[in-house]
Amino acid sequence: MTKKRTYLDCNASVPLRREARAAMLTVLDVAGNPSSVHAEGRHARAVVEAAREQIALLVNANPSEVIFTSGATEANNWVLAAGWNAIAVAGIEHDSVTAPVSASGAERIELSVSTNGVAELDGLSEALAASAEASKRTLLTLMMANNETGVIQPVAEAAALAREHGVMVHTDAVQAPGRIPVDFAALGLDALSLSSHKLGGPRGVGALVVRDGVELPALIKGGGQERRRRGGTENISGIAGFGAAAEAVANEQDAAQHMAKLRDRLEDGVRRATPAAVIIGKDAPRLANTAYIAVPGKLAETLVIKLDLEGIAVSAGAACSSGKVGASHVLEAMNLGSEIARSAIRVSIGPQTHDDDIAAFLAVWEMVAGGAALAA
Numbered sequence: 035m036t037k038k039r040t041y042l043d044c045n046a047s048v049p050l051r052r053e054a055r056a057a058m059l060t061v062l063d064v065a066g067n068p069s070s071v072h073a074e075g076r077h078a079r080a081v082v083e084a085a086r087e088q089i090a091l092l093v094n095a096n097p098s099e100v101i102f103t104s105g106a107t108e109a110n111n112w113v114l115a116a117g118w119n120a121i122a123v124a125g126i127e128h129d130s131v132t133a134p135v136s137a138s139g140a141e142r143i144e145l146s147v148s149t150n151g152v153a154e155l156d157g158l159s160e161a162l163a164a165s166a167e168a169s170k171r172t173l174l175t176l177m178m179a180n181n182e183t184g185v186i187q188p189v190a191e192a193a194a195l196a197r198e199h200g201v202m203v204h205t206d207a208v209q210a211p212g213r214i215p216v217d218f219a220a221l222g223l224d225a226l227s228l229s230s231h232k233l234g235g236p237r238g239v240g241a242l243v244v245r246d247g248v249e250l251p252a253l254i255k256g257g258g259q260e261r262r263r264r265g266g267t268e269n270i271s272g273i274a275g276f277g278a279a280a281e282a283v284a285n286e287q288d289a290a291q292h293m294a295k296l297r298d299r300l301e302d303g304v305r306r307a308t309p310a311a312v313i314i315g316k317d318a319p320r321l322a323n324t325a326y327i328a329v330p331g332k333l334a335e336t337l338v339i340k341l342d343l344e345g346i347a348v349s350a351g352a353a354c355s356s357g358k359v360g361a362s363h364v365l366e367a368m369n370l371g372s373e374i375a376r377s378a379i380r381v382s383i384g385p386q387t388h389d390d391d392i393a394a395f396l397a398v399w400e401m402v403a404g405g406a407a408l409a410a
């Protein structure tokens with residue numbers, strides 16, 4: 035008999051919501067291309083525009099500001115490729131931000147990071163003022179919440195500073211919807227990245243929300259889709275699933291409280307079973323769904339494999355880094371030391387997580403992580 039699986043890796047991907055699945059199945063039978071003028075084409079167009087409205091509503095943007103992409107990696111690459119002379123960025127960003135920042139050749143204005151995982155804004159105002167004065171095309175990019183630690187970043191404050199100096203501001207909001215409020219208009223942002231599969235929509239679709247009036251050269255050139263901003267026939271079933279997931283998230287009332295209760299229960303159990311465990315970022319504002327746990331002396335990869343063998347899915351640092359042995363760049367940026375950086379596992383829960391899942395994790399945790407240190 036196969037062992038019952040317990041999925042606690044929702045910052046990597048949230049399981050497909052039933053609303054998203056239903057929407058996608060319906061759309062698979064839509065024959066038309068959204069760019070075609072006939073009835074079938076208009077039907078496909080209506081699917082795309084309905085989803086655009088659902089996503090705009092989730093983040094309080096205008097539908098005209100939502101541009102569909104293949105995911106947040108594309109959205110982040112697109113913003114960062116727009117010919118910046120200088121980019122203000124912290125070392126905790128996702129690889130889909132840090133890699134294009136490095137590739138851009140732009141001068142890097144480095145935001146320091148506290149040991150709690152919060153990007154610090156000291157000196158930012160002066161740095162942005164100097165950059166603006168030197169007529170450098172400058173972008174500030176700061177994620178809303180970190181995918182590894184769950185730590186919420188001071189995006190509102192950073193955006194206010196950027197605006198003061200006429201600097202463009204982008205946020206990678208991938209981990210935020212359904213966990214903390216996201217208000218594109220109120221934050222005064224120029225651009226915001228979203229990913230469908232972090233909301234319980236399908237993988238391989240996302241959006242860049244770009245403030246009306248902001249000109250961003252197309253990254254993917256081709257047809258006139260997305261008002262000439264992103265070429266390529268739209269992934270209409272993916273977009274429909276993304277829209278349905280966004281609507282489901284927007285309508286969920288108590289998901290954050292539900293997840294916070296489960297996360298607290300999990301962390302209490304971990305502390306009792308393994309008193310040496312360190313809960314990373316616990317004194318900072320955090321997403322309700324994320325527990326980042328380091329057990330000094332244990333290797334994260336070993337913990338992940340042992341938990342997997344016991345039927346529990348979690349990850350070591352970022353999902354994208356699985357398969358890559360080594361320390362998390364986020365923990366390195368937080369200066370927590372190599373022992374913590376090598377031993378941290380992320381447990382991330384979702385709206386579908388139940389008490390039973392937390393109980394299943396805690397039932398094996400001491401056996402997996404307790405006792406003497408594993409091979410260094």
Ligand code: PLP
Binds near residue numbers: 045231
């Ligand atoms: N940004 C953050 C913070 C993420 O957690 C992820 C996915 O892990 C991405 C960007 C990339 O999103 P996508 O999988 O849609 O390309």
